[in-house]
Amino acid sequence: MSKSSFDARKAMREVNKYFDAGALPQARQVCLNIIRHFPRHPDALYALARICGDLNECDEGMQYLKLAFDVMPHFPDNRKVAFGIFNKYLLGKQYAQLEEASLWLSRYLPRDGIVLDYLGVARIEQAKFADAFPVLTRALELLPSNPHILVNMGNVLISLERCADAIPYLEKALTIQPNMVVGLNNLGNAMRFIGRTEDAIENISRAIQIDPSQPYLFNNLGLAYREHGMYSFAIVQYRHALELQPDLLQVYPNLIDALRQNGQVQESIECGQHALSLTQDIPEIWAAYGDTLREANHLDAAIEAYIKALSFREDGQSSFNRKIYTNLLFCLNYHPDLTPEVIYNAYHEFDLRFAAPLKAQWKKFENARVPGKRLKVGYVTQAFYNHVCKYFLLPLLEGHDKEQVEVYAYANPPFEDDVTAYYKKQIDHWVPTRDMTDDVLAERIRADGIDILVDVAGHTNGNRLPVFARKPAPVSLHWLEYGYTTGLSAIDYYLTDKPTITDNCAHLFAEKVWCLDGPAYVYRPDTRRAELGPSPFESNGVITFGSLSRSTRINHRVVRVWATILDAMPNSQLIINSGDFKDPQVQDEMASRFMRYGIDRSRLLIGFTSPSWEVLKHIDIGLDCFPHNSGTTLLESLYMGIPFISLTDRPSVGRIGASILTAAGHEEWIANTEDEYAQKAVILAHDLDALRRLRGSLRSEMEQSLLMDEPAFARSVEKAYRQMWNIYCEGPEQ
Structure with missing residues (x-):
């Protein structure tokens, strides 16, 4: 049959009838017959693209769609046909194909915001967030009030860790479409990331009220509860998510974590x-x-x-x-x-x-190299709330000579409380950083002209070590939290004291070790419940050894030595008490380690009591852990009149106890071998007169020592800062 005798219009009417009847294979055959006669017939090409899309043959459909656009790019239903294929790609999670297809279409329709939205979604689903951002920015320029594009932009910004920037987009979307479940969910996630956990819980809970069938909403509500410290509530949400969708495997990491943090x-x-x-x-x-x-x-x-x-x-x-x-x-x-x-x-x-x-991001510093100038000192940490660091950080910040230093706090606490408010009063410049990316924070520090930048976190949760890796200040150092090197060659100094290190230990630190004139910290105890009392043995006739350390410090070496001490002191018992021992099964597991050495279970008092002062009242002698010593609890022990034995080990985490005892004037309780450690503990346990005397005198000794001399410590630190700055001023241009 020749082209002249083939009626393409009649054939297309037949195609439409097959479409109406849902007979897609028959419609396809007619279309193929049409393009055999007229290879560039736009109606038939678009129809084939639509048929292939409906039959989930999307790649073939795109081939016909591209041919159709080449013939007639302004076909009335071209977007509808294309979006039908795009939606099938989405349903099939064929995001790379969707990206390629929507990118192609955007060249034909560069001012179509919906096409750009599809392209943005394809890149989001492939975690190409930086590439999705400019596409969605252009889409919003074209369709500024489209709630779906606004929500997708919010999603991108959250993924780029720009959660504060995401919130206005999400709030605008919800103003337009208040019951948009994905918008409420994303807004809740953004608020969770910047610490507004109550708002996060409220928004995600509202999304669940609208659509309680979506398991991912329960998972995200669990994350908000977990961030708010409500672990048991989080566990309930995670389990409900798994009931709705047992194969939603990404819930399991969250459930595992919540159970752990809940003490289970x-x-x-x-x-x-x-x-x-x-x-x-x-x-x-x-x-x-x-x-x-x-x-x-x-x-x-x-x-x-x-x-x-x-x-x-x-x-x-x-x-x-x-x-x-x-x-x-x-x-x-x-x-x-x-x-x-x-x-x-x-x-x-x-x-x-x-x-x-x-290191490629390092830049030349504009700071004036003036040795005697007032120094801008920035402290970077999330510990600006009711955190154990307050016993050491607050005395320094209060004690700073403001004529010598101007203090900046780059603070990302998980939440703000009364302690946060008190910190703010001691700080010249308070800079919240929770919603700042590492790049943004580094640029802010540089713009503030910080001379000395102090990391007070190390490798603890919420640290900003990547900021230090960008070298935003001329002089940087690590101090206090974590107790060991950061490993970063970008950080200049590790601030500590002489008892914490050994000769020839420089190869164990990325930073240059800098020793203060006195101790590495000053201690300000929380005295509200720290009442002194008599030694426990006075009332029960039993010597009670004790440790308030976390379980990770109590290793097989520690257990063996502590069991040796208990074996040598039949009339003694051991308290092990910390948050790690909330779970009875964990208590029993720890007890079993001692029982292997013949220690009766009744002599082991393992559990968790808060506050620590109440536990310490029942301990006669503290036992430090090794090779990683304990920390704050050692200072609390001395303050409660309790001597402790410490074993020196590797710098610097293995010499924390030695540092404290040296500053307190009791180096006689420092052991250099495990045998010496056990001997010192047993000898001290037999000297009941000494234990009585120490119960009443150790606190006053501490108060008169450098461990609690706040002005002396502040001057020592400021002297170190000044010397570090002078070294920088005398050094080469950077």
């Missing part, structure tokens, strides 16, 4: 094992499982889990990988059997992997 450590471990029986291909599950193994003091297993979690993502500098690596370093720090060199090598690897690549 053994149940958390079992949950992790169950999740890994379902899949071993989700890195977040391995990471959460590692956290709970770490909490239960299974360090080797935790390290293996973290290494597995790190093995999935090619982006070695991702924030996820950085967090997992930090947790890995935590385990190495507490490991009883690794050499200092092996541990430090892991810190050096952290620097090479996460910090060194940022």
Whole structure:
């Protein structure tokens, strides 16, 4: 049959009849017949594109669509046909194909905001957030009041860790469409990330009221509750999400974490094992499982889990990988059997992997090189709230000579409280940083002209070490929290004291070790419940040893030595008390370690009591841990009239106890070997007169020592800052 005798219009009417009847295969055959006669027939090409899309043959459909656009780009229903294929790509999670298709269409329709929205969504689903941002920005220029594009922009900004910037877009979307579930959910997520957890709970709860069938909403509500510290509520939400969708495996890391933080450590471990029986291909599950193994003091297993979690993502500098690596370093720090060199090598690897690549962002400093000028000093930490750091940080900030230093606080506390308000009164410039990206914060510090930048976090949660890796200030140092090197070659100094280090230990620190004239900190106790009382043995006739340390410090070496002491002192008992021992199963597991050495369970008082002062009233002699010493609880012990024995080990976490005892004037309680440690504890336990005397005198000794001389400490720190600054002023231009 010739072209002249073939009636294409009649054939297209036949195609439409087949469409109306839902007979898509027959409609396709007619269309194919049309393009055999008229290869550039636009109606037939568009119809074939639509048919292929409806039949989930989207790639073939796109081929016909491209031919159709080439013939007639202004076909009336071209967008409808294209969007039908795009939606099928979305349903099939074929995001790379959707990106390619929508990018192609955007060249034909550059002023179509919906096409750009599809392109933005395709990139969001592939985690190409930086690439999605300009596309959605253009889409909003074309359609500024489209709620779906506004919500997608909010999603991108949240993913780029610009949560504060996301909120106006999401709020505008909800003004236009108040019951938009995805908008309420995303707004809740953004508020959670910037610490507005109550608002987060309210918004996500509202989304659930509108549509209680969506399991991801319950998961996100659980995250908001967890961030608010309401772990039992979070657990309920996670479990409900899994009831709605048992294969929603990304809930498991959150459930594992909430159980751990709620003190249900053994149940958390079992949950992790169950999740890994379902899949071993989700890195977040391995990471959460590692956290709970770490909490239960299974360090080797935790390290293996973290290494597995790190093995999935090619982006070695991702924030996820950085967090997992930090947790890995935590385990190495507490490991009883690794050499200092092996541990430090892991810190050096952290620097090479996460910090060194940022050296390309270093810039020349504009700070005036004037040795005697008033120094701008910035403190970077999330601990500006009711956190243990307040016992050390507040005295320094209050004691600063404001004629010598101008103090900036770069603060990202998880929430603000009365302690936060008090901090603000001591600070010249308060800069909230929770909603700042690392790049933005680094630029802010540079713009503020900070001379000395102090990291008070190390590798603890919420740290901003990537900011320091960008070198935003001429002089930087680490002090106080964490107790060991950051590993960052970008940080100039590690501020400590002489008892905390040893000769020839420079190779164990990325920073230059700088020793203060006196102790590395000053201590201001919370005295509200710290009433002194008589030694417990006076009333019960039993010597009570005790430790308020976390479980990760109580390793097999510590257990063996403590069991030796108890064995040598039949008329004695041991208190082990901290938040890690809320779970009865964890208590029993720790007790079993001592029972292997023949120590009766009745002599082990393991649990958790708060506040610590109440526990300390029942302890005669403190026992420090090793190779990672305890910290604040050692100072609390002395303040309550309790002597403690400490074993020196690797710098610097293994010499915290020695630092405290040296500053307090009681170096006689420092041991250099495990045998000496046990001997000193037993000898002290037999000297009941000394224990009575110390119960009443240790507090006054502390108060008169450098450990509590706040003005002297502030001058010591300021002297160090000034000397560091002078070294910079005399050095080469940077």
